[in-house]
Amino acid sequence: MHCDTLWHNAHLMTLEAGDGALGIVRDGVVASRDGRIVHVGPAADAVHLAPAQRIDCQGRWISPGLVDCHTHLVYAGNRAGEFEQRLRGASYADIARAGGGIVATVRATRQADEQHLLEASLPRLDAMLAEGITTIEIKSGYGLSLEDERKQLRVARRLGELRAVEVVPTFLGAHAVPPGREAQEYVDEVCNQMIPAIAAEGLAEAVDVFCEHLAFSRAQAEQVFQAAARHGLAVKIHAEQLSNQQGASLAAAHGALSADHIEHLDEAGIAAMARAGTVAVLLPGAFYFTRDTTLPPIDKLRTAGVPMALATDSNPGTSPLTSPLLAMNMAATLFRMTVDECIAGFTREAARALGRHERIGRLADGLDCNLAVWEIEAPADLVYRMGFNPLHARVWRGNPT
Incomplete structure (x- = not known):
C-alpha cells in the first residue's frame, strides 16, 4: 500500500487500549497518506507499506499530538x-x-x-x-x-x-x-x-x-x-x-x-x-x-x-x-x-x-496524523520531569513542523 510517510523504529503510545491504558506498541510504525493515519502497529506487520518518505525515529516514542x-x-x-x-x-x-x-x-x-x-x-x-x-x-x-x-x-x-x-x-x-x-x-x-x-x-x-x-x-x-x-x-x-x-x-x-x-x-x-x-x-x-x-x-x-x-x-x-x-x-x-x-x-x-475523539487524540487508522515524537526512555518521563521539554518533533496532519 502506498503512503506518504512512514515513521519507523519507534515505540508507540496509541491510546487505543481497551482498558483505558496507553496502548503501547514497541518497535512500531505509523504511516500517513494525505494527512491521515493509514497504518499503526508493529513493524513486523508493515511490510506491505510503500512509503514515499521514511523517517527513522531511532528508538524514540510517538504519542498522539x-x-x-x-x-x-x-x-x-x-x-x-x-x-x-x-x-x-x-x-x-x-x-x-x-x-x-x-x-x-x-x-x-x-x-x-x-x-x-x-x-x-x-x-x-x-x-x-x-x-x-x-x-x-x-x-x-x-x-x-x-x-x-x-x-x-x-x-x-x-x-x-x-x-x-x-x-x-x-x-x-x-x-x-x-x-x-x-x-x-x-x-x-x-x-x-x-x-x-x-x-x-x-x-x-x-x-x-x-x-x-x-x-x-x-x-x-x-x-x-x-x-x-x-x-x-x-x-x-x-x-x-x-x-x-x-x-x-x-x-x-x-x-x-x-x-x-x-x-x-x-x-x-x-x-x-x-x-x-x-x-x-x-x-x-x-x-x-x-x-x-x-x-x-x-x-x-x-x-x-x-x-x-x-x-x-x-x-x-x-x-x-x-x-x-x-x-x-x-x-x-x-x-x-x-x-x-x-x-x-x-x-x-x-x-x-472538544467533540473530536473520532478524529484526533489517538493513533488509529483514519484519524488525523497529528504526532508528537519524544526523546524519552518511557512514557512516565513526560509526567515525571519538571521544566524539561523532551519533544523531538511535532507532526500536524502528516507534516513535520
Missing part, C-alpha cells in the same frame, strides 16, 4: 500585580470585588486592536506548540460586548491560520458581568444578540458559561445553554470551582461536552456526568496558582467512569501556564492522577472534551 481543551489564550494586559496581592493574602473574590480579576483583563482587551492581540497571543501559542500541542481550544470572554468578543474570536481563528495547529474557538460571553451591568440584563444580551450573531458568522463551535456565585446563576447558565442549542452550538461549563452551584449536573442534562474545574463537584453531579458522557476537564494550573485546597473528586470520577481530561487553562489571572507537560506533572503530584491518566488527559480525553 497533544490537545489542550481549555485555554483563554487571546487577551491583552498583565495581572502580575494580582499575583502579588494573593501572596499578601487576598482571595480571588477580594480581587474581583476591587475591580480586578476578569474585568481588569476585559479593560485591557477592549483597548487592544486585533493586531495587538495577535502579537500578544502568538508567543503563548508558540510555547505550547513547542511542547507538542497540535489542537487547542481558545475561549473568548475578555470582551463582554459583541464586537469585542468577535474581535477575540477572529484573532483565535487567525492564530490557526498562522501556525500549523487546529484552533477550536469557544464563545464565553457569559464569563463575568461587565462593570455597570446587571447579570440578568447581560445574560439576555448574550442569549438574544451575541449568540445568534456569533453563530451566524461561524466564529465559534461551542458556548461556555461561568456558573458561580460571583458570576452567573444556574438558571442563567441554563438560559445560555438553551440559546446555544437554538443556534446549533455545543455547550460547556465552568462549574463548581469555588462552590457547588450544581452547574455540572445542569450541563450534563443539556448534553455538555465538558464540565471544567469541578473541585466542589458532588456525587449527584458525578452521576449526571457519567450518564451523559460529559468529560471532566481538570485544571491543575489554576488549582496550584490560586493555592486552592479543595481537591477535585478524582477517585469518585474514576470509579464512576467519567472521562478525565487535563488542560492548561492558560489565562492571565489564575493560570498563566503555557506548558502542558508541567500541567501533567501538577495533575500527578497534586491530584494523584496516574501517568496513563495524565497522558490520556492531554490526548484521548481532551479530544473527547
Whole structure:
C-alpha cells in the first residue's frame, strides 16, 4: 500500500487500549497518506507499506499530538500585580470585588486592536506548540460586548491560520458581568444578540458559561445553554470551582461536552456526568496558582467512569501556564492522577472534551496524523520531569513542523 510517510523504529503510545491504558506498541510504525493515519502497529506487520518518505525515529516514542481543551489564550494586559496581592493574602473574590480579576483583563482587551492581540497571543501559542500541542481550544470572554468578543474570536481563528495547529474557538460571553451591568440584563444580551450573531458568522463551535456565585446563576447558565442549542452550538461549563452551584449536573442534562474545574463537584453531579458522557476537564494550573485546597473528586470520577481530561487553562489571572507537560506533572503530584491518566488527559480525553475523539487524540487508522515524537526512555518521563521539554518533533496532519 502506498503512503506518504512512514515513521519507523519507534515505540508507540496509541491510546487505543481497551482498558483505558496507553496502548503501547514497541518497535512500531505509523504511516500517513494525505494527512491521515493509514497504518499503526508493529513493524513486523508493515511490510506491505510503500512509503514515499521514511523517517527513522531511532528508538524514540510517538504519542498522539497533544490537545489542550481549555485555554483563554487571546487577551491583552498583565495581572502580575494580582499575583502579588494573593501572596499578601487576598482571595480571588477580594480581587474581583476591587475591580480586578476578569474585568481588569476585559479593560485591557477592549483597548487592544486585533493586531495587538495577535502579537500578544502568538508567543503563548508558540510555547505550547513547542511542547507538542497540535489542537487547542481558545475561549473568548475578555470582551463582554459583541464586537469585542468577535474581535477575540477572529484573532483565535487567525492564530490557526498562522501556525500549523487546529484552533477550536469557544464563545464565553457569559464569563463575568461587565462593570455597570446587571447579570440578568447581560445574560439576555448574550442569549438574544451575541449568540445568534456569533453563530451566524461561524466564529465559534461551542458556548461556555461561568456558573458561580460571583458570576452567573444556574438558571442563567441554563438560559445560555438553551440559546446555544437554538443556534446549533455545543455547550460547556465552568462549574463548581469555588462552590457547588450544581452547574455540572445542569450541563450534563443539556448534553455538555465538558464540565471544567469541578473541585466542589458532588456525587449527584458525578452521576449526571457519567450518564451523559460529559468529560471532566481538570485544571491543575489554576488549582496550584490560586493555592486552592479543595481537591477535585478524582477517585469518585474514576470509579464512576467519567472521562478525565487535563488542560492548561492558560489565562492571565489564575493560570498563566503555557506548558502542558508541567500541567501533567501538577495533575500527578497534586491530584494523584496516574501517568496513563495524565497522558490520556492531554490526548484521548481532551479530544473527547472538544467533540473530536473520532478524529484526533489517538493513533488509529483514519484519524488525523497529528504526532508528537519524544526523546524519552518511557512514557512516565513526560509526567515525571519538571521544566524539561523532551519533544523531538511535532507532526500536524502528516507534516513535520
